[in-house]
Amino acid sequence: MLTAKGVKPVAPFLHRFGNLYLFGAFSPITGSCHLLEMPHCNANTFQHFLDHTASQNPSEFKITVLDNGAFHHAKSLHIPNNIALLFLPPYSPELNPAEKMWRYFKDRVSMIDYNNIEMLQNKISEITKNLTTDVIKSICGNQFYLNTFKGVFNV
Secondary structure, eight states: OOOOOOOOOOOOOOOOOOOOOOEEOOTTTTEEEEEEESOOOOOHHHHHHHHHHHHHTTTTTTEEEOOOOOOGOOOOOOOOTEEEEEEEEEEEEGOOHHHHHHHHHHHTTTOOOSSHHHHHHHHHHHHHHTTOHHHHHHHHHHHHHHHHHHHTTOO
């Protein structure tokens, strides 16, 4: 939040902590998405996400763009045969189309008092239910990715 120098920002604040982690994959090509809410963010939950993602439309090959989070590189990971991990250079989140989707979610959940984690989960569910393929494509459909896909796969 930005304010004038010397002006204290005013925002709702609850001094209590609860966590949930939203794992997601979004296609800038088709507008499809796969989201899983998890209690932790670690190699085990990432493995669960990969396995679940692989089981969705298993004949489809999925190229997953990732940052360099430690759990993305865990030696214990077993990458399913229909998924390839493509790692971005360090400190370049702007190259990941999913980051724009995370901004979309954050813009809709921030600056609201959630009395409990269930209220936040309900808000995320509401946002997810209202996502359409056209909305997803318009948010993360970076022209560079679309042109590259068309050029490589002759679509």
